[in-house]
Amino acid sequence: MMRRLYNFAGGVRLKEHKRESTSSPVGRTQLPQKIILPLHQHIGVPAKPIVNAGERVLKGQVVAEAGNNISAPIHASTSGTVLAIEDHPIAHPSGLPARCIIIKTDGKDEAAGGYGAPCDTSALTQEQLNAAIKQAGIVGLGGAGFPTYLKLANEAKKITTLILNGVECEPYITCDQMLMRGHSADIVRGLVIMQRALGIKRAIIAIENNKPKELELMQEAIYEAGTPDMELVQVPTVYPAGGEKQLIQTLTGKEVPSQGLPMDIGIVCHNVGTTYAIYRAIAFNEPLISRYITIAGSVAKAQVLDVLIGTPVSHLIEQCGGNRKTLSRVIMGGPMMGFALHDDEAPVVKTTNCILVNSVISDVPLPSRSNFSLPCIRCGACADACPVGLLPQQLYWYARARDFDKVQDYNLFDCIECGCCDYVCPSQIPLVQYYRYAKTAIWQQENEKTLSDISRQRHEFHKFRQEREKQERELRHKQKRQAVDGASTQDNKKAAIQAAMERVRRKREHSDVTPKNIDNLTEQQQKLIEEADARRKKKLEELKPEKITINTSGRESE
Amino acid sequence: MLTSMLIFAAAALVFGALLGFAAIKFHVEGDPVVDKIDAILPQTQCGQCGYPGCKPYARAIASGEADINQCPPGGEQGVMALADLLGREPGPLIAEPSTGNSDEPMVALIDEETCIGCTKCIQVCPVDAIVGAARHKHTVIEAYCTGCKLCLPPVCPVENCIVMDMVRPTATLWKWPEPLQIPELMRGAGS
Numbered sequence: 001m002m003r004r005l006y007n008f009a010g011g012v013r014l015k016e017h018k019r020e021s022t023s024s025p026v027g028r029t030q031l032p033q034k035i036i037l038p039l040h041q042h043i044g045v046p047a048k049p050i051v052n053a054g055e056r057v058l059k060g061q062v063v064a065e066a067g068n069n070i071s072a073p074i075h076a077s078t079s080g081t082v083l084a085i086e087d088h089p090i091a092h093p094s095g096l097p098a099r100c101i102i103i104k105t106d107g108k109d110e111a112a113g114g115y116g117a118p119c120d121t122s123a124l125t126q127e128q129l130n131a132a133i134k135q136a137g138i139v140g141l142g143g144a145g146f147p148t149y150l151k152l153a154n155e156a157k158k159i160t161t162l163i164l165n166g167v168e169c170e171p172y173i174t175c176d177q178m179l180m181r182g183h184s185a186d187i188v189r190g191l192v193i194m195q196r197a198l199g200i201k202r203a204i205i206a207i208e209n210n211k212p213k214e215l216e217l218m219q220e221a222i223y224e225a226g227t228p229d230m231e232l233v234q235v236p237t238v239y240p241a242g243g244e245k246q247l248i249q250t251l252t253g254k255e256v257p258s259q260g261l262p263m264d265i266g267i268v269c270h271n272v273g274t275t276y277a278i279y280r281a282i283a284f285n286e287p288l289i290s291r292y293i294t295i296a297g298s299v300a301k302a303q304v305l306d307v308l309i310g311t312p313v314s315h316l317i318e319q320c321g322g323n324r325k326t327l328s329r330v331i332m333g334g335p336m337m338g339f340a341l342h343d344d345e346a347p348v349v350k351t352t353n354c355i356l357v358n359s360v361i362s363d364v365p366l367p368s369r370s371n372f373s374l375p376c377i378r379c380g381a382c383a384d385a386c387p388v389g390l391l392p393q394q395l396y397w398y399a400r401a402r403d404f405d406k407v408q409d410y411n412l413f414d415c416i417e418c419g420c421c422d423y424v425c426p427s428q429i430p431l432v433q434y435y436r437y438a439k440t441a442i443w444q445q446e447n448e449k450t451l452s453d454i455s456r457q458r459h460e461f462h463k464f465r466q467e468r469e470k471q472e473r474e475l476r477h478k479q480k481r482q483a484v485d486g487a488s489t490q491d492n493k494k495a496a497i498q499a500a501m502e503r504v505r506r507k508r509e510h511s512d513v514t515p516k517n518i519d520n521l522t523e524q525q526q527k528l529i530e531e532a533d534a535r536r537k538k539k540l541e542e543l544k545p546e547k548i549t550i551n552t553s554g555r556e557s558e
Numbered sequence: 559m560l561t562s563m564l565i566f567a568a569a570a571l572v573f574g575a576l577l578g579f580a581a582i583k584f585h586v587e588g589d590p591v592v593d594k595i596d597a598i599l600p601q602t603q604c605g606q607c608g609y610p611g612c613k614p615y616a617r618a619i620a621s622g623e624a625d626i627n628q629c630p631p632g633g634e635q636g637v638m639a640l641a642d643l644l645g646r647e648p649g650p651l652i653a654e655p656s657t658g659n660s661d662e663p664m665v666a667l668i669d670e671e672t673c674i675g676c677t678k679c680i681q682v683c684p685v686d687a688i689v690g691a692a693r694h695k696h697t698v699i700e701a702y703c704t705g706c707k708l709c710l711p712p713v714c715p716v717e718n719c720i721v722m723d724m725v726r727p728t729a730t731l732w733k734w735p736e737p738l739q740i741p742e743l744m745r746g747a748g749s
Contacts, residue, residue: 090729092732093732093734094727094729096728373737430737433734433735436734437733437735439734440734447731448600453601455602455704456601456612458686458687458702459611459684461686462685
């Protein structure tokens with residue numbers, strides 16, 4: 001069955017550089033000394049650690065649970081001891097450290113109970129499947145890292161089409177290709193699980209036409225699984241055909257609305273890596289603790305490795321024969337959309353698909369630009385290349401002028417940062433960096449706005465509180481003054497005096513002190529005591545007649 | 559003659575009633591311009607403009623009493639935004655008297671070892687971001703501190719007890735650096 005394909009505007013044709021890493025089979029990594037698990041590996045809020053330093057953890061054990069509904073749990077990739085939960089360099093363009101769980105591996109690779117146990121998938125209901133996928137910590141492995149279970153919830157029955165993205169259009173990156181080569185049957189089984197979780201039948205598998213071998217393997221897997229409602233489609237090789245929105249446009253001719261989600265037009269798109277992870281999680285109770293990663297560039301042996309999540313990048317570079325001393329740049333992601341790492345001790349995370357190594361001896365020609373750009377000549381090549389249909393030149397001028405309102409009017413937030421405009425620019429202007437700068441600056445401004453709103457509220461409450469306290473103080477003073485002024489009449493004055501005397505008397509009466517040292521007294525002492533008692537008695541009798549008047553007047557004054 | 563007079567008189571009455579009704583029905587509490595100015599001001603409530611807080615300064619700007627360039631925490635951007643809103647000429651920002659560089663966000667930090675629990679800083683904090691009680695150590699709620707520096711000595715009687723600290727940047731709120739622009743790069747390349 002042939003499907004009519006549509007085109008998206010723009011895009012560029014790039015040299016693929018995929019043969020280097022696909023010519024050898026997928027390797028396994030040696031166990032690193034340390035596993036570093038950042039708490040924030042996905043879109044949403046960071047996970048909350050549930051282990052403490054010094055605790056022993058097992059492979060597959062949950063070490064951090066989901067922070068809220070848009071989050072994902074994190075599992076220990078191997079057995080070992082938690083060294084610390086502290087700030088550690090992570091793979092982020094800022095180079096700023098973030099909170100990580102650091103595990104010292106013990107080499108035993110001991111698994112938690114139930115890990116790897118085969119499970120009958122057909123018995124599970126839709127809810128059970130979704131819960132299991134959520135618990136396995138699976139996020140979109142294509143690069144965005146959106147928690148997968150959220151993209152598999154279909155209560156409103158809005159989603160009608162499931163697209164499996166096996167396009168992998170960026171140069172150098174080959175992890176999905178190698179996964180399809182080795183595990184095509186498992187991917188199809190994973191897809192069946194996803195169809196059941198969504199409660200839909202229609203599924204399209206898209207593969208770029210530069211991977212005929214994988215296409216054939218997938219075809220066989222579908223035939224063997226006997227699932228006729230899966231449609232395999234070959235899409236033309238053009239960058240960025242694998243972008244979610246571009247792929248949807250190629251396959252269906254529909255465009256995802258501006259700042260919207262594919263869900264809005266009844267489509268959901270998943271990566272083949274995610275599908276494989278779902279299959280392992282459901283059928284073998286294996287949470288997401290490893291993934292395929294391409295190591296390419298200036299290394300002796302470019303290849304795809306099955307890497308434990310949390311492995312330091314330096315460990316992978318050394319294993320592939322890269323010289324850490326001559327490195328000039330390590331890029332996480334591909335040459336078009338990746339970013340340079342500040343520290344190669346940063347760990348790989350769930351969304352890492354490629355490590356691109358660049359040495360000072362530039363033996364591998366990466367599309368890296370020279371250090372300075374020339375003025376924009378308004379040629380318009382960027383607008384022709386933009387796959388989203390934006391006006392990169394306008395965005396550039398406004399971002400450069402820091403006119404953040406105007407730049408949003410030109411739909412900056414629909415930019416997917418694919419780098420096509422950057423690539424075709426004859427003046428070598430780092431356009432995407434301008435857009436990234438503008439986006440992050442706008443986010444920062446929005447955050448500042450929220451903070452200033454909070455400050456305004458708190459300042460207003462502060463002023464209100466001060467005013468209230470002032471009024472309360474005045475009220476208290478007034479009451480006191482009234483109390484004093486009210487006592488000016490003779491009766492009240494007398495009553496007040498009597499009340500005070502009453503208080504003294506009562507205090508005296510009630511303070512029944514038992515005398516000490518009254519044994520073996522001399523006569524003289526006995527006499528003194530008796531005299532004192534008599535004096536006290538006389539005094540009490542003098543006070544007594546007043547007692548009655550005091551009591552009544554005392555009450556009256558109250 | 560008479561008819562036209564009557565018609566105009568009737569029309570005047572009708573429109574007068576309409577205007578009177580509209581004035582009551584669509585009455586706006588407070589000055590909307592003041593609120594718009596206040597929305598631009600950074601709400602540090604620091605008083606560096608010479609007014610006790612951002613709202614009084616906004617009122618002063620609206621009445622034409624104050625200039626728009628008296629808010630150092632708002633920076634050049636703030637002056638530009640105010641100039642845009644009010645159609646005034648953006649003047650150069652008045653220099654901040656205390657420190658030269660205030661671009662980085664700051665928060666107050668109380669050294670709990672030297673704090674004597676005098677509550678003076680609690681009383682001056684415009685956003686109630688300091689907690690503590692008399693003869694108990696105080697501390698700053700960093701999330702609410704605007705960095706206004708009002709609690710610094712001489713308000714705090716102890717030297718070096720309250721200091722300003724840089725807000726540590728986090729990966730989530732980090733801003734991509736702006737690419738270097740052509741003239742600077744040309745200079746850098748020596749051509």
